[in-house]
Amino acid sequence: MRKEKKQVKNSKKRSRAGMIWYRFRKNKLALIGLIVLIVMAILALIAPLIVSYEKATKQNASLRMKPPSAEHIFGTDPYGRDVFARIIWGARTSLSVGIETVFFSLLMGGTIGAVAGYFGGKVDDILMRFMDILLAIPSLVLALSIVAALGTSLTNLMLALAIARTPQFARVVRASVMPLRDMEYVEAARACGTSTARILLKHIIPNAFGPIVVQTTIQIGNAILNISSLSFVGLGIQPPAPEWGSMLSDVKDYMRQEPLQVLAPGIAIILTVFAFNRIGDGLRDALDPRLKN
Amino acid sequence: MDEEKTIANPVLEVSDLEVVYRTDEETVYAVNGLSLKVNAGETLGLVGETGAGKTTLALSIMKLLPERIGFIENGTIILDGINVTKASPEAMRDLRGEVVSMIFQDPMTSLNPVVTIGEQIAEILELHKTTLSKKEREERVDRMLEMIGISPERKGEYPHQFSGGMKQRIVIAMALACEPLLLLADEPTTALDVTIQAQVLNIMNSLKERFKTATIFITHDLGIVAQTCDKVAVMYSGEIVEYGDLRHIFSKDPFHHPYTVGLFNSIPNIKSDAPRLSPINGMMPDPTIRFKGCRFAERCAHCTERCENEKPPFVDRDGHQVRCFLFAEDGEASSKTEVQAQ
Amino acid sequence: MLKYILKRLLLLIPVIIGISFIIFSIMQLTPGDPAREILGDNAAQEAVDALREEMGLNDPFLVQYGRYMWRAARGNFGTSYQTGQSVMKQILERFPTTIYLAIGATLVAIIIGVPVGLISAVKQYSLMDDVSTIFSMVLTAIPNFWLGLVLMLALSLKLKWFPAYGATSLKHFVLPWITLSCMTLAVLIRMTRSSMLEVIRQDYIRTARAKGAKESRIVFRHALRNALLPVITVIGTQLSVQLGGAIIVETVFSIPGLGTMIISGIKTKDIPVVMGGVMFIALVGGLVNLLVDILYAYIDPRLKSRYVGTKRDRKRLNQAKKEVTGDA
Numbered sequence: 033m034r035k036e037k038k039q040v041k042n043s044k045k046r047s048r049a050g051m052i053w054y055r056f057r058k059n060k061l062a063l064i065g066l067i068v069l070i071v072m073a074i075l076a077l078i079a080p081l082i083v084s085y086e087k088a089t090k091q092n093a094s095l096r097m098k099p100p101s102a103e104h105i106f107g108t109d110p111y112g113r114d115v116f117a118r119i120i121w122g123a124r125t126s127l128s129v130g131i132e133t134v135f136f137s138l139l140m141g142g143t144i145g146a147v148a149g150y151f152g153g154k155v156d157d158i159l160m161r162f163m164d165i166l167l168a169i170p171s172l173v174l175a176l177s178i179v180a181a182l183g184t185s186l187t188n189l190m191l192a193l194a195i196a197r198t199p200q201f202a203r204v205v206r207a208s209v210m211p212l213r214d215m216e217y218v219e220a221a222r223a224c225g226t227s228t229a230r231i232l233l234k235h236i237i238p239n240a241f242g243p244i245v246v247q248t249t250i251q252i253g254n255a256i257l258n259i260s261s262l263s264f265v266g267l268g269i270q271p272p273a274p275e276w277g278s279m280l281s282d283v284k285d286y287m288r289q290e291p292l293q294v295l296a297p298g299i300a301i302i303l304t305v306f307a308f309n310r311i312g313d314g315l316r317d318a319l320d321p322r323l324k325n
Numbered sequence: 326m327d328e329e330k331t332i333a334n335p336v337l338e339v340s341d342l343e344v345v346y347r348t349d350e351e352t353v354y355a356v357n358g359l360s361l362k363v364n365a366g367e368t369l370g371l372v373g374e375t376g377a378g379k380t381t382l383a384l385s386i387m388k389l390l391p392e393r394i395g396f397i398e399n400g401t402i403i404l405d406g407i408n409v410t411k412a413s414p415e416a417m418r419d420l421r422g423e424v425v426s427m428i429f430q431d432p433m434t435s436l437n438p439v440v441t442i443g444e445q446i447a448e449i450l451e452l453h454k455t456t457l458s459k460k461e462r463e464e465r466v467d468r469m470l471e472m473i474g475i476s477p478e479r480k481g482e483y484p485h486q487f488s489g490g491m492k493q494r495i496v497i498a499m500a501l502a503c504e505p506l507l508l509l510a511d512e513p514t515t516a517l518d519v520t521i522q523a524q525v526l527n528i529m530n531s532l533k534e535r536f537k538t539a540t541i542f543i544t545h546d547l548g549i550v551a552q553t554c555d556k557v558a559v560m561y562s563g564e565i566v567e568y569g570d571l572r573h574i575f576s577k578d579p580f581h582h583p584y585t586v587g588l589f590n591s592i593p594n595i596k597s598d599a600p601r602l603s604p605i606n607g608m609m610p611d612p613t614i615r616f617k618g619c620r621f622a623e624r625c626a627h628c629t630e631r632c633e634n635e636k637p638p639f640v641d642r643d644g645h646q647v648r649c650f651l652f653a654e655d656g657e658a659s660s661k662t663e664v665q666a667q
Numbered sequence: 668m669l670k671y672i673l674k675r676l677l678l679l680i681p682v683i684i685g686i687s688f689i690i691f692s693i694m695q696l697t698p699g700d701p702a703r704e705i706l707g708d709n710a711a712q713e714a715v716d717a718l719r720e721e722m723g724l725n726d727p728f729l730v731q732y733g734r735y736m737w738r739a740a741r742g743n744f745g746t747s748y749q750t751g752q753s754v755m756k757q758i759l760e761r762f763p764t765t766i767y768l769a770i771g772a773t774l775v776a777i778i779i780g781v782p783v784g785l786i787s788a789v790k791q792y793s794l795m796d797d798v799s800t801i802f803s804m805v806l807t808a809i810p811n812f813w814l815g816l817v818l819m820l821a822l823s824l825k826l827k828w829f830p831a832y833g834a835t836s837l838k839h840f841v842l843p844w845i846t847l848s849c850m851t852l853a854v855l856i857r858m859t860r861s862s863m864l865e866v867i868r869q870d871y872i873r874t875a876r877a878k879g880a881k882e883s884r885i886v887f888r889h890a891l892r893n894a895l896l897p898v899i900t901v902i903g904t905q906l907s908v909q910l911g912g913a914i915i916v917e918t919v920f921s922i923p924g925l926g927t928m929i930i931s932g933i934k935t936k937d938i939p940v941v942m943g944g945v946m947f948i949a950l951v952g953g954l955v956n957l958l959v960d961i962l963y964a965y966i967d968p969r970l971k972s973r974y975v976g977t978k979r980d981r982k983r984l985n986q987a988k989k990e991v992t993g994d995a
Contacts, residue, residue: 061801061804161681164682165682165686165689166689168685168907168949168956169686169949169952170907170908170911170948170949170952171911172911172914172915173911173948176933176945177693177941178693180697180941181693181697181938182696182698183698260810261810261811261812261915264812265915265930267930267933280812280816284816284919287820288824288825291820294813294817294820297813298809301810302809302813303808305807305810306808309804309807310804389873389876393792417879418880421876421877421878421879422877422878426877429870436874437871437874437875437889438871438893439966448875449878452880453879485968496874499874499878500877
């Protein structure tokens with residue numbers, strides 16, 4: 033009880049956002065994650081300024097598997113493309129596809145979860161049973177079968193990955209909406225004749241904000257992992273577009289010659305996913321200190 | 326307390342105990358220079374509101390304060406001739422269960438859900454009565470179960486198969502299985518229904534009489550104190566403010582600490598024609614702050630400047646001790662009358 | 668107990684129907700004509716139409732689904748467009764390899780993850796705790812195919828300790844096991860640690876300390892069983908995740924399992940093979956979860972007594988009630 037009092041005292045001194053940032057900052061790993069992600073994002077954004085897209089995609093038989101040099105600091109891949117350029121442009125691919133995918137599934141899962149949680153009863157039963165079944169299929173298997181049916185293209189890949197993680201969002205949003213549904217301020221809004229959609233958007237979703245942000249962050253990292261896995265087996269981002277997973281599949285048969293080409297894309301994936309996971313964790317602690325440990 | 330030393334040998338002697346809880350953010354002064362004595366076979370009631378440091382005191386005696394947070398800063402705890410504050414972890418393990426046992430507040434959670442109750446009682450014998458054979462141990466478990474009114478046949482069952490009252494009786498049987506010298510009962514009946522409370526209290530009382538176990542009974546229920554205790558200590562904000570025999574504390578005599586008076590006024594009394602309860606105003610002082618004077622000062626109707634700046638001494642009348650300037654030899658006589666008015 | 672198992676089996680049926688329906692529906696979205704796929708581009712339109720009719724492709728969707736499930740229930744997943752072989756036969760040939768891979772990887776994760784998580788919790792705040800926490804964080808971020816490649820590069824291509832490809836001996840499986848286990852290992856370290864920390868905070872652990880029990884006894888006798896209960900559930904869900912992960916790891920190490928079968932099925936548009944494979948993996952995942960739940964119910968006495976010897980228990984419960992009310 034004493035602790036709570038103290039927090040009230042503190043939060044009076046700072047704004048809510050300031051308090052969240054204060055607690056987030058105390059988590060060193062989360063801070064490292066944030067810095068890594070910012071660097072990645074900047075690299076992805078200014079990729080055209082660093083190195084041309086052509087260098088990352090144009091095949092050149094005379095440049096196959098060259099060791100690192102001043103001109104190609106990570107060397108060249110089996111198709112004569114600059115590995116460094118592919119890493120930088122790969123960041124652009126992974127981040128944008130990962131983020132777009134997750135926002136799409138947040139939209140779908142969030143709507144389903146909010147409707148299920150708000151209406152409860154039969155609607156809830158049917159929707160959530162459906163989500164449970166989707167959840168029973170490993171997300172990679174589900175994504176694979178969607179890609180298998182629709183064919184390999186960027187849109188299909190994003191659709192597949194978005195559908196595969198819809199249940200997670202539906203669950204999180206539903207769990208946050210359920211307890212809020214019967215809160216007095218929501219009942220008051222309902223009594224005033226506010227429409228259901230408005231109640232959900234204005235009164236309920238903002239209060240479910242914390243868990244949704246955390247889940248979104250972690251799922252982006254997860255989606256990036258899945259994209260690279262699918263690309264690695266040739267069912268994700270299609271060549272010649274630069275993507276870390278497909279880079280690894282390209283060098284698979286040549287890796288004895290240039291180990292660096294195996295390490296570089298892998299480390300890029302690990303750093304990005306690690307960053308998203310740490311930020312998600314840090315946000316969880318910062319947004320809801322009660323959940324800590 | 327000096328004169329009692331000659332009468333009986335104390336099982337427990339706590340002197341000048343100071344306990345703090347320290348975290349990164351703050352330090353909570355939970356027990357502040359507390360001294361206490363419990364004689365063999367005696368039952369001491371420890372009363373006071375939540376947060377007064379009662380449980381902390383009990384955990385200090387067991388040396389089971391939360392790791393990395395709770396620290397004994399000062400003072401000694403002599404338990405059966407052994408200084409607990411200096412004892413090694415091994416020595417403490419030998420004391421716990423054998424010399425001193427503790428019953429916790431919530432019977433629902435104090436038994437291990439995946440171990441049968443028979444095993445849980447037998448364990449304490451296994452740990453301390455190493456000379457007993459397995460058969461003797463089992464017989465002893467059966468006997469304990471019979472004493473608490475649970476059929477020994479059920480010893481192979483798991484805690485969730487028993488009701489709350491039965492669980493607390495099992496906890497009591499467990500605590501007393503080695504016939505310890507001292508039992509620390511931390512609000513053992515608070516979590517139970519009123520009807521079950523009486524039944525559990527009866528069993529506890531009959532067992533501790535049988536084993537001649539001294540007890541510290543922590544409670545905020547003065548009714549229970551009246552039923553079970555020989556001595557009473559009133560605790561406030563980490564200190565004992567009044568100590569005496571049961572009859573002293575419950576006497577109509579005006580010789581009481583203002584806090585005790587307030588405590589008694591907060592219980593409903595059918596006989597009294599007072600129109601309403603008179604609870605003590607205000608809240609317990611912030612335990613993160615150390616005080617120079619009396620910790621009750623800011624809630625006390627008789628507070629003087631002196632109370633805020635100086636620690637009042639114990640005033641002793643026939644073993645009945647009150648820690649208040651009102652009764653000090655050099656105290657301000659004027660306010661004495663006010664207390665009497667209550 | 669039998670009652671509980673039956674109940675769980677019954678609950679599995681709607682899940683199976685749901686999963687198969689979803690997968691069947693997804694597969695129906697495939698553009699192109701399966702009959703054309705089988706007969707090739709040069710076949711006459713009449714032949715294609717005839718085959719369509721023969722295969723029942725002109726029937727309504729639900730009829731097709733019903734027919735598929737009816738056949739699947741009798742172990743017939745159709746025939747491959749590519750090889751004309753029975754899909755079930757292919758699955759049965761390849762399934763043992765995949766399950767061997769998944770179970771082996773799960774065991775690796777349990778053998779390392781549970782003790783590490785346990786030590787981490789018991790020695791909270793120690794260096795060991797920090798190291799294992801960061802280790803599990805990094806593991807979660809590692810793509811398993813990359814770990815596979817790195818292990819292959821270092822241990823088979825450079826050091827030549829293990830073979831790089833194939834699945835003919837135990838030695839072939841060592842690297843795939845390690846590779847596939849990494850995600851589960853991370854989850855188990857984290858789960859065991861947090862579960863143990865949670866249990867150590869419980870009142871009954873304080874009771875055990877108050878009895879004078881040694882720290883090792885408290886950990887092994889009082890905390891471990893309680894702490895492992897949630898971990899068991901996680902192991903169950905992880906096993907089905909591993910079946911999915913196996914698809915990727917099999918590709919890395921060229922292991923002829925269900926995963927490589929599904930991937931090549933997707934690349935050759937061999938829908939019956941893909942559908943059969945995916946459905947099989949999903950069903951096995953469901954069954955594994957069921958098995959784990961039963962195991963869980965058997966270990967946790969609170970659940971067990973709800974289902975085991977219910978009659979005697981009910982009698983005792985009544986007796987106990989009488990005892991309490993009688994005494995009071």
